[in-house]
Amino acid sequence: MEFRYITQIDEAVKSLEAFKEDKYLFIDTEVAVKSFEDIDFFNDKIRLIQIGNYSKIFVYDMFRIPQFSEHLKELLENKGVIGHNLKFDIKFLKTNFGIFPQIVFDTMIASQLLSEDSREKHSLSALSYRLTDNHLDKSQQRSPWGIKNLTEEQLRYAAKDVQVLREIFPVLRDELNRIETPHKATGKIHETFGLDNGVAVVEMAFVPQLADIELRGMPVDEKLLKDMLQKVSTDYQREYIDFVRRYGVDPFSPQKVTNWLTSKLGLKLPTTQKGSLSSQDSALRRYIDREEVRKLLHIRSEKKILDKLKELKAHLINGRIYTQFKQIGAPTGRMASMRPNLQNITRDLRVLFRPPEGKKLIVADYSQIELRIAAEYVNDETMIKAFSEGKDLHRFTASLILGKEYDQITKDERQMAKAINFGLIYGISPRSLMEYARNSYGVDISLKDAQIFHSRFFEVYKGFKSWHDRVKEYLKEHNKMVVYTLLGRRMVVRRFTEAVNFPVQGTGSDLLKMAVVFFGKLKEDRDAGIVNLVHDEIIVECSESIADEIRDILSESMLRAGKILLKKVPVEFEVEIVESWAEK
DNA sequence: TGCACCAGCGCC
DNA sequence: AAACGGCGCTGATGCA
Incomplete structure (x- = not known):
């Protein structure tokens, strides 16, 4: 492997000639951190930026040539950028140099999308071994990147990552393109990388958005x-x-x-x-x-x-809390939030999240989204009709199951139907339904009633009955099953409960990520940004003066995503401008 | 003493 | 045969 270590500005500028014809580049960074356990995205410094195409690799020493960042901004914001776990690099590029690449292909995300086994590792070395059979030595990863004179071994290591990227990228892209997806890819990411897979394009576009969210932090x-x-x-x-x-x-x-x-x-x-x-x-x-x-x-x-x-x-x-998200935290595509987890904040603690003077929060969440997705996914005519007539589905289910008029349903009955709706679409047993209704909705029902409701539910919603039967039958015969979300996210499942859960939960995450990507585009450079995401909820912080406008842009983004994924069932959501997260 | 595991509980 | 799923954080527990 050949590479050039660059410490002079004129040499750096000249090196750019090599990239003139490229649509995309392979990049990586090494950061001099004070603590590997507690990385500080605002104060730790990028030491090296490694950039390559299919023939050249340059390693730029940013301690020696900080002024080169201006040229890099031009380069990295206009060409496609391929890297591994790019959220990390993008955050540092943004805080150190104001560089914010948006046309990206992340090999870690690609690998996760392709994975059929949740135990599989997605580190660069794991990928290198899996896809090219090469062992990648990561022993230098935690070496001191702040020292004055970097060792030959360190530089070699830095350049090596770029070489691995260019080996694995085409393999990953082609694998992704081989998956049939219901939505055709369009736009810059698609054109730049030749990436056809719709889910992958959404996930790649999401990477810089998530970097932006993490850097904003949530106001407290x-x-x-x-x-x-x-x-x-x-x-x-x-x-x-x-x-x-x-x-x-x-x-x-x-x-x-x-x-x-x-x-x-x-x-x-x-x-x-x-x-x-x-x-x-x-x-x-x-x-x-x-x-x-x-x-x-x-x-x-x-x-x-x-x-x-x-x-x-x-x-x-x-006054702010900076969480870290795993973009694909669950196999369904849902994110996970950690250090701290901002996705399990109780109602009574949400009052703590409050923007400073002159700013507002906008809190938006999709209504009954899993039920709507499930109705669309299984094509249940009764449920689709109810939703498209604007019915309250819990009330509607209660009326069908109890044989009462829609308008006569009491609060308790509606509450019970909530447990039934959420439990039974995923095939909960009558006994568990009884427990679930009590523990989650405070409704006491007898086992006998639970059995009656169970069978009534599947008489009423025939689409769900036949869906469950089909899945059971298939799994009995094949013992594993490939399932897809409405965007085309693919998952391999072995259990019945997974087979019915994954497409619905997965479509939910498709929907949210698309809404976020649309929002990022539509808001342009307005002083507003997302500060938290909780599965079906988006929280934005913005200047008070533009709150109404931002609320409308957010609504438009969520609606647009909904219309792409759900064709038979309308999406609904609540959006509100508030002083604190608790106000909704 | 440190590590792996899990129980319990918060959110969707 | 029966089955709702996903996550992260804390601290008890059991073992080396």
């Missing part, structure tokens, strides 16, 4: 967070001491709690295969009328709130 009312932490902390400590003094049991020891509840109180709790260990979770809620159980659940949820407040505080930087 710092004083409120600190006050709340103080209060919850003292309350909790008192309650904990109180609990232990009263019952003599550690509420967080599963063994001791099980022992206590069964022997002293005579409760019947299920046991897991681990013998003495017992799985309490939902079973405990059966005994919610016992004071001890109520106290136990209460202290546990207090602890949960305290933990979350601590977690938020630990990640607070100048």
Whole structure:
């Protein structure tokens, strides 16, 4: 492998000649970080930028030639950029040099989209080995990139990544193109890389959007967070001491709690295969009328709130919290958020998320999106009709199952139907339905009623019945099944529950990602940006003065995505301009 | 003491 | 044969 290490500006500028004819380039960066565990995207510095085409590789030392970044901006924002885990590089390029590449192909994302096994690794070295049979030595990855004179080994290592990229890119692209997708790819990403796969084009366009979201961070009312932490902390400590003094049991020891509840109180709790260990979770809620159980659940949820407040505080930087997303966090395409997780914030803590003076939040979420997707996906005529007539589906289901007038359905009945709708589209059993209705919706139904509702549901929604039957039949015969979302995201499943879940949940993530990509395009350079994403919800922060306009752009983006994926069922969503996340 | 596992619980 | 799925964080537990 040949490469050139460049430390002089005139040499750097001259090297650009080599890339004149290229539509896309292979890139990587090495960053001098203070701590590999806790990377600081705002203060850590890019040391090297490696750029190559199919014949040349240049390694630019940005400590020596910082002024070269102006030329790089021109280059990297106008050509296609191929790299591995580009969200990382894009974030540093943006904070260090104001460079924001948007026509990208990410080999990690490509590999994840192609994967048929969720245990598969997607590191560059894993890909190199899998696709080209070469072992890639990553021992230099965590070497000190800030030292004055980089070693020959470090430079070699840096250049090597680019060589690997150009070997694996065509393989990944061609594999993606081989998958039949219902939506034809269009636009710059498609033309630049010759990428036809619709899902892949959306995911690639999403990469820089997600980098932007992470860099914005979510605004937090710092004083409120600190006050709340103080209060919850003292309350909790008192309650904990109180609990232990009263019952003599550690509420967080599963063994001791099980022992206590069964022997002293005579409760019947299920046991897991681990013998003495017992799985309490939902079973405990059966005994919610016992004071001890109520106290136990209460202290546990207090602890949960305290933990979350601590977690938020630990990640607070100048009034904002910067999470990290895994773009494909689940095989369905859903994202995952970590350090901290901003996708499991409870209702009562959302009040903490509040923009500074002069800014507003816009909170938008799709309504009953999984049900709408499921209706479209299985082509259930009854459900599609109900949705297209603008019916409230939970009320509608209640009326069909109970044989009552649509307008006569009570709040409780609607609540029960909610449990039925969400549970039964995925084939929940009558027994589990009973538990689920109680634990998640606070509705008590007998096993007998659960059985009746179960069978009535499938009489009414025949499309769901035949879908479930088809899937069961197929799996019985083949023991695995390839399923697709409405955008064409492909998944290989082995279990019935996966086979019915994945296409629906997966289409949900297709939809959200498309909406985000549209929003990024439509908002142009207005002072607005997304600050959090929660599966079917988009949270935007913007200047107060343009809030109305941004709200409309967001609505348009969500509607446009909906119209592309759902042809028979209308999408609906709520959008609101608010002072805090809690206000919705 | 450190590590892997999981139970429990928050969100969609 | 029966089955709703996905995630991350904390801390108990069991083992080396």
